Amino acid sequence: MNISQEQYNKLPAEYKEYFEPLTNRHPTVKSLAVISWLIRLVSKKGDTVLDPFMGSGTTGVACKLLKRNFIGIELSEEYVKIAEARINGIPNTLL
């Protein structure tokens, strides 16, 4: 999502991970801002996005926040659990 550093600083702690991957142990976790920009560029609300290399689920987080359906495929069970926790943990107040 595109928010300013000032807005980010004011966010409650539990919301911050949806804007920056600060607590994620995946070694190549992508920026939510960049993935969100890409998703907006190539899809519209209600579309379905497939990420066959889901990793820790940044694409899924962006899809949920941007109201896209999401299908993720991931080899590592550990990363699937991280992705599920991130996607399912998005507070309704952000949707």
Ligand SMILES: C[S@@+](CC[C@H](N)C(=O)[O-])C[C@H]1O[C@@H](n2cnc3c(N)ncnc32)[C@H](O)[C@@H]1O
């Ligand atoms: C570059 S990372 C993706 C990072 C992700 N965009 C994120 O933000 O966390 C690529 C992922 O693809 C997974 N992967 C590699 N080969 C795969 C395969 N054949 N099928 C499914 N997942 C695979 C890896 O385990 C790794 O987590």
